[in-house]
Amino acid sequence: xxxxxxxxxxxxxxxxxxxxxxxxxxxxxxxxxxxxxxxxxxxxxxxxxxxxxxxxxxxxxxxxxxxxxxxxxxxxxxxxxxxxxxxxxxxxxxxxxxxxxxxxxxxxxxxxx
Amino acid sequence: xxxxxxxxxxxxxxxxxxxxxxxxxxxxxxxxxxxxxxxxxxxxxxxxxxxxxxxxxxxxxxxxxxxxxxxxxxxxxxxxxxxxxxxxxxxxxxxxxxxxxxxxxxxxxxxxx
Numbered sequence: 001x002x003x004x005x006x007x008x009x010x011x012x013x014x015x016x017x018x019x020x021x022x023x024x025x026x027x028x029x030x031x032x033x034x035x036x037x038x039x040x041x042x043x044x045x046x047x048x049x050x051x052x053x054x055x056x057x058x059x060x061x062x063x064x065x066x067x068x069x070x071x072x073x074x075x076x077x078x079x080x081x082x083x084x085x086x087x088x089x090x091x092x093x094x095x096x097x098x099x100x101x102x103x104x105x106x107x108x109x110x111x112x113x
Numbered sequence: 114x115x116x117x118x119x120x121x122x123x124x125x126x127x128x129x130x131x132x133x134x135x136x137x138x139x140x141x142x143x144x145x146x147x148x149x150x151x152x153x154x155x156x157x158x159x160x161x162x163x164x165x166x167x168x169x170x171x172x173x174x175x176x177x178x179x180x181x182x183x184x185x186x187x188x189x190x191x192x193x194x195x196x197x198x199x200x201x202x203x204x205x206x207x208x209x210x211x212x213x214x215x216x217x218x219x220x221x222x223x224x225x226x
Contacts, residue, residue, distance in 0.1 A: 004156075033212045040121070042201055042216035043157070058213070090156055094212035102212030104156030 003027045004105035006091050012111045019078040021108050023091030025071075032074040033058075033092040033102065034066065036085075043090065049074055081112045116140050119202055119217030128226050132189040136202035136217045139183065143204040143215075146178050148187045151199045151219070160200075161187065192224045 003026035013019050023032060031050055035043040035058075045058030047066040055066050063085060065077045078085055088109050092102040119136045126132055134148075145164055149157035161176040163169045163185075169176045175188040185204075189196055202217040 031212055040218055042117075042119070042218040043203075043214075044216070045213060048213060059215075092156075092212045101159050101162065102214065104158070106156050107154070 004091060004093060004103060006089075006105040006108050008108060009106065010109045012113060013081050015082060015112055016080050019081050019110065019112075021076045021078075021089055021091075021110070023074045023076070023105060025074075025091075025093050027093060027095075027103075028071060029093040029095045029103075030071075031094045032068065033094075034064070034074065034076045035090045035092060035104075036060065036087040037090060037107070038087050046076065046089075078110075081110075083112050086110060086112045114139065115218075116215050117202060117204060117217040119220055121218050121220060123221040123223060125223045125225060126192055128192060128194060128224055130192050130224070132187075132192050132196070132222060132224075134187040134189075134200050134202075134220050134222070136185050137183055138185075138204060138215075140204075140206075140215075141180070141183065142206050145205045146176070146185050147203040147205075147214070148174075148176055149201040149203055149216075151201060153198075157201055194224050194226050197223050 005024045007022045033048040034046040037043045044060045049055045049068040091105040094102045117138045148161040150160045151157040166180045173190045177186040199219045201219040203214040
């Protein structure tokens with residue numbers, strides 16, 4: 001899995017609570033991404049990072065924030081979880097501009113009740 | 114309309130069959146085309162990657178891109194039960210997009226012994 005660890009792997013949380021998902025990499029890759037996967041939608045980009053403290057929004061960023069204070073860690077925060085954020089969340093990393101091979105983590109299954 | 118359309122299946126074939134998986138897309142600016150394979154409850158892994166129009170072969174797998182028709186295909190020859198997975202097409206706009214990808218919905222493939 002290209003040295004990517006997502007935590008937690010499973011989480012059940014209540015509507016309105018904040019939730020933070022962690023992605024940790026040991027590859028020293030510059031780029032990190034958060035995707036969500038839902039039936040009928042494939043994977044959709046939430047946020048991505050192109051360096052420490054450098055982040056940008058993806059296609060479905062509303063309700064999510066990210067932080068990257070170290071090369072190896074990329075955090076995804078659901079500020080106030082809603083049932084529509086029930087999904088499987090994948091972290092991905094890639095090395096440099098032009099390297100279109102993105103390596104994905106194992107995923108975090110989040111249920112908001 | 115989604116930027117990338119992919120028939121979700123499920124697709125069931127007998128062992129040894131030739132499998133054809135397809136995606137259409139609407140954005141003519143896409144330059145890089147990828148196929149990812151995803152086993153149940155795992156992260157996607159890159160299977161094939163092509164740039165612009167043409168064919169690329171890797172063992173039993175052949176990827177085709179027809180930019181004039183905005184259509185890409187993945188062919189699997191001599192399919193095996195171990196090929197049973199969800200196949201996702203993905204595309205990126207430019208050389209510098211790394212893991213910033215637009216995915217199709219994924220096609221679930223089952224190869225029966």
